[in-house]
Amino acid sequence: xxxxxxxxASLVLALAACQDDNLSRxxxxxxxxxxxxxxxxxxxxxxxxxxxILVRAYKKESELEIWKRxxxxxxxxxxxxxxxxxxxxxxxxxxxGDRQVPEGFYTVTPAQMNPNSNFYLSFDTGYPNALDRSLGxxxxxxxxxxxxxxxxxxxxxxxxxxxxxxIAREALGAGQRGFQFQSYPFRxxxxxxxxxxxxxxxxxxxxxxEGADTFEVTKDELRVAVGRGRYEFNIDPDAASVVAxxxxxxxxxxxxxxxxxxxxxxxxxxxxxxxxxxxxALANITGVSDDKLGYxxxxxxxxxxxxxxxxxxxxxxxxxxxxTALAFASMKEVPVPQAETRAAVxxxxxxxxxxxxxxxxxxxxxxxxxxxxxxxxxxTSSSQPAAATVQVAPAGPIAKTAPGPKPVLQKRAQAATPxxxxxxx
Numbered sequence: 001x002x003x004x005x006x007x008x009a010s011l012v013l014a015l016a017a018c019q020d021d022n023l024s025r026x027x028x029x030x031x032x033x034x035x036x037x038x039x040x041x042x043x044x045x046x047x048x049x050x051x052x053i054l055v056r057a058y059k060k061e062s063e064l065e066i067w068k069r070x071x072x073x074x075x076x077x078x079x080x081x082x083x084x085x086x087x088x089x090x091x092x093x094x095x096x097g098d099r100q101v102p103e104g105f106y107t108v109t110p111a112q113m114n115p116n117s118n119f120y121l122s123f124d125t126g127y128p129n130a131l132d133r134s135l136g137x138x139x140x141x142x143x144x145x146x147x148x149x150x151x152x153x154x155x156x157x158x159x160x161x162x163x164x165x166x167i168a169r170e171a172l173g174a175g176q177r178g179f180q181f182q183s184y185p186f187r188x189x190x191x192x193x194x195x196x197x198x199x200x201x202x203x204x205x206x207x208x209x210e211g212a213d214t215f216e217v218t219k220d221e222l223r224v225a226v227g228r229g230r231y232e233f234n235i236d237p238d239a240a241s242v243v244a245x246x247x248x249x250x251x252x253x254x255x256x257x258x259x260x261x262x263x264x265x266x267x268x269x270x271x272x273x274x275x276x277x278x279x280x281a282l283a284n285i286t287g288v289s290d291d292k293l294g295y296x297x298x299x300x301x302x303x304x305x306x307x308x309x310x311x312x313x314x315x316x317x318x319x320x321x322x323x324t325a326l327a328f329a330s331m332k333e334v335p336v337p338q339a340e341t342r343a344a345v346x347x348x349x350x351x352x353x354x355x356x357x358x359x360x361x362x363x364x365x366x367x368x369x370x371x372x373x374x375x376x377x378x379x380t381s382s383s384q385p386a387a388a389t390v391q392v393a394p395a396g397p398i399a400k401t402a403p404g405p406k407p408v409l410q411k412r413a414q415a416a417t418p419x420x421x422x423x424x425x
Contacts, residue, residue, distance in 0.1 A: 018153035030115030050174035060186035082275030120146025147294030270301035
């Protein structure tokens with residue numbers, strides 16, 4: 001009987017996914033203030049909690065950025081948060097139930113903020129927008145929410161979504177009518193564009209890059225229109241000239257990378273991905289509810305990241321070489337002195353220890369490093385204001401989810417040691 005109940009609970013969660021049914025009414029978690037460290041960071045960057053915000057998200061890198069308009073009237077990066085879970089593949093959302101996270105330009109109004117989400121806290125991204133509807137794309141209820149489980153949404157963990165929600169709440173409460181949400185398949189670098197140049201979505205992605213370039217040049221909210229089945233961006237002639245120059249430079253860099261041998265690839269995800277900082281920590285955990293992460297699901301499919309498939313110049317998959325052939329192809333002849341031959345043979349047959357991570361840099365955010373557990377994942381980040389990272393509450397062992405009913409299966413992972421979350425300032 002208990003197994004049947006557990007199975008039913010898991011099914012309810014899987015079906016509910018990103019649909020918010022207001023199961024946590026009466027909670028005051030939406031009123032939690034912005035952490036003091038983040039307020040201090042705003043101050044050092046010439047920002048205040050009332051200033052407008054803008055959000056940018058990247059699926060391949062599993063990162064979400066909060067930008068804020070400073071005293072000079074231009075947007076600047078405030079913080080970058082690791083995404084704990086997104087689902088589907090790279091590419092836009094096309095229909096209800098395809099598990100795809102949308103890509104494009106959206107607007108989040110106060111009415112789209114959900115303080116009673118059954119995924120701790122959430123806001124609706126605004127999918128589908130005018131372009132999506134013109135292309136016949138369907139679906140809805142695409143959220144940025146807590147927990148670490150996604151069915152077309154950005155799952156940020158309970159801890160991080162609480163801070164993101166508070167930052168958005170203060171900006172909207174101060175009079176911002178709605179903040180822009182920019183969702184990309186990946187950072188629009190020349191390297192990414194070169195690698196994905198044969199993807200069926202490349203024309204759409206180049207259209208998204210026009211918006212990305214415009215924002216990076218102007219540091220102002222995009223004025224987006226829809227026409228001829230694509231996004232159009234309204235900017236003044238001087239800015240348009242700079243954007244055109246940037247686009248030409250990037251295209252030249254892409255051409256140079258291709259000429260140097262950059263091969264086209266296709267990424268195939270089991271079902272979305274997680275940020276590298278979560279990958280090792282969650283690799284062997286499933287069905288866990290934690291008071292900082294929220295519900296954690298389907299981690300077995302993301303432990304190794306996406307499968308990288310090489311393509312030929314026509315876009316066809318290149319057959320993989322047998323493992324033995326790859327091993328011999330990667331070997332290099334290195335002269336070994338006769339006296340050292342026995343020692344070298346001994347070393348080759350002995351177990352090899354692999355360094356876990358490179359030395360940390362003060363300018364490197366904590367989530368850029370690979371850790372072996374959740375305790376390390378939430379360690380204190382760099383003291384550099386520009387390298388801001390997420391804030392995390394005091395440590396505690398794996399526990400049930402925060403107050404409020406949740407249709408989740410709560411059980412501990414079958415691991416040798418309990419998973420804990422460490423303190424962070």
